[in-house]
Amino acid sequence: MMEHMDIRVLAVDLGKTGCRGSLRIGGRERAGAQGVGAAGLANAGGIEEAERAIRAVAVQIADLAAGFVLSVGAAGAVAAPSAARELARRLVDMPGAQAVAVTSDAVTAHLGALGAMPGVVLAAGTGAVATAVDAAGRFTRVDGWGPLLGDEGSGGWIGLEGLRSALRAHDGRGPGTALAAQAAGHYDVALSDLPTLLGSQENPALIAASFAPVVAATAAADEVAAQIMAAAANALARTVLAAVASSGLRPPAPFAITGGLANLGIPLLAPLDHAIAHAVGRRPALGTPLDGAALLATDTTTAVEPLVTRLA
Numbered sequence: 001m002m003e004h005m006d007i008r009v010l011a012v013d014l015g016k017t018g019c020r021g022s023l024r025i026g027g028r029e030r031a032g033a034q035g036v037g038a039a040g041l042a043n044a045g046g047i048e049e050a051e052r053a054i055r056a057v058a059v060q061i062a063d064l065a066a067g068f069v070l071s072v073g074a075a076g077a078v079a080a081p082s083a084a085r086e087l088a089r090r091l092v093d094m095p096g097a098q099a100v101a102v103t104s105d106a107v108t109a110h111l112g113a114l115g116a117m118p119g120v121v122l123a124a125g126t127g128a129v130a131t132a133v134d135a136a137g138r139f140t141r142v143d144g145w146g147p148l149l150g151d152e153g154s155g156g157w158i159g160l161e162g163l164r165s166a167l168r169a170h171d172g173r174g175p176g177t178a179l180a181a182q183a184a185g186h187y188d189v190a191l192s193d194l195p196t197l198l199g200s201q202e203n204p205a206l207i208a209a210s211f212a213p214v215v216a217a218t219a220a221a222d223e224v225a226a227q228i229m230a231a232a233a234n235a236l237a238r239t240v241l242a243a244v245a246s247s248g249l250r251p252p253a254p255f256a257i258t259g260g261l262a263n264l265g266i267p268l269l270a271p272l273d274h275a276i277a278h279a280v281g282r283r284p285a286l287g288t289p290l291d292g293a294a295l296l297a298t299d300t301t302t303a304v305e306p307l308v309t310r311l312a
Contacts, residue, residue, distance in 0.1 A: 008068040010061070010097075011293035012054055014038055015105050016075050016126035016156070017206055017260065021057035022290045023068065033060035037126070039203045040076030040146055041083040049202070050074050051090050064096040071101045071297035073108030073289050075127065078141055078307060088309045099312040101296055105289055106131050106144055107304045109258050112292030113285035116302045119254030120243050120280060122236060123289070124261035126209040128154035130239045134248035137303035142243040147205035153235030155261055159208035161228045162215040163194055169224075177224035182214050212264065219267040229267040236261075236268075237275035244279045255280035258289065 009024045016037050023031040035056045038049040054072060058064060070091060077084035088102040109123035110131045120132045128151045129144025143150045151157055166183040168174025170191045184191050198204040218225040244253050255276070261268060273282065296308060 007298060008066065009294050009297040010058065010064065010068045010070045011290045011297065012057065012070065012072040012074075013105060013108065013289040013293060014050055014053055014072060014074040015289075016040060016203065017209060019053040019057050020290060021054075021061060022294065023061050023063065024294050027294070031061045031063065033057045035060075037203070037206065038075065039205070040079075040127075041074055041087065042076040042080040042146060046076060046080070047083050047086050047090070050087055054091065055094065058094060067096050067098050069099045069101070069297045070094065070097050071108075071293040073103055073105035073293045073296075075105050076146070077102060077104035078106060079144065079146070081309075085309045088311045092311050099310065101308050101310045103296065103304065103308045104141075104144075106141060107139075107307050108292035108296060109289040110292065111295050111302065111304065112287040112289045113256040113258045114254060115286055115295070116299070117254065118249060119256070120240060120247070120249065121255070121285075122240050122257045123259045124154055124236060124257065125259035126154060126156045126206055127151040128157070128236060128239060128259075128261075130243035132243040132247035132249055132253070133303050136248055138248055139304055139307060140243055140247045142246065143239045147208075151205070153232040153239065155209035155212040156205035157235070158215050158228060158232050158261075159211035160205075161231070162211050162225065163198075163208060165224050165228065166191060167194065175224055178218055178222045179215065179225055182218060183211065186211055186214055209260075212261070216264040216267045226267070229264075230271055233268050233271035234275065236272050240272075240276050241279055251279045252281035253279065255282050256285040257282075258285045 018037045106129040110121040113121045130142045132140040166180040169180045219229045
């Protein structure tokens with residue numbers, strides 16, 4: 001898609017871990033900022049939390065008064081479309097905003113990773129969701145149901161499983177594991193204080209997800225951690241395979257991974273790749289969810305357009 005040099009876009013990627021903004025003029029990034037994430041639009045207070053996070057990032061970026069198109073990929077938008085519409089209405093009055101587009105961060109992740117091409121994208125960070133777009137333009141979404149009902153294999157899921165295993169070892173309900181001492185050290189609390197720590201947070205899945213890299217790093221020498229990583233890989237594989245099966249894509253489907261879990265390395269990616277190799281052809285992601293949001297700002301012809309709320 002060709003862009004005019006004077007088109008100004010504020011692309012926003014609002015996930016459960018963080019919120020990132022990127023001011024792009026004629027397709028090139030000129031400024032960026034980041035802040036805290038939001039638990040998700042489907043959560044109680046999710047709209048207000050999302051609005052605060054987006055505005056907090058926007059005020060860090062200079063030159064917005066000259067006008068821009070705001071394009072947001074927000075966690076939970078597909079599961080709560082009415083909340084996505086309300087968020088768009090609340091953002092229309094941002095100083096300089098000429099138009100607003102709001103969709104799911106899973107949608108912008110797909111566009112960023114594969115452009116407007118058919119295929120499957122696994123967006124795995126604090127949460128986890130797979131999206132597929134087939135040759136007919138049909139959009140399929142699998143999981144992304146949040147930490148209470150889904151997001152299986154995600155960073156939040158891995159972190160919680162690690163903390164549960166630590167407490168089982170502490171109680172004598174489960175095998176000993178190095179994760180017990182590491183959990184206490186990572187959070188700088190006694191194991192018995194973990195419930196209070198998580199319970200006091202607005203976004204406990206985010207706090208738990210910070211422990212996922214510790215679980216992955218421990219997997220080579222700790223059987224409990226290794227089992228958690230294997231279970232996470234199996235859960236993510238089921239999500240990807242379900243996305244392929246539910247779509248009109250024919251194996252091997254183009255496939256890319258985006259999100260922080262891609263950085264966990266061999267303990268997660270090796271068993272995941274092995275489990276899905278027969279159904280997908282993995283390739284590097286073309287770009288980030290921010291790139292997908294920027295694309296969506298000016299292109300209304302993609303297959304995911306029905307999932308976008310636009311206001312001017």
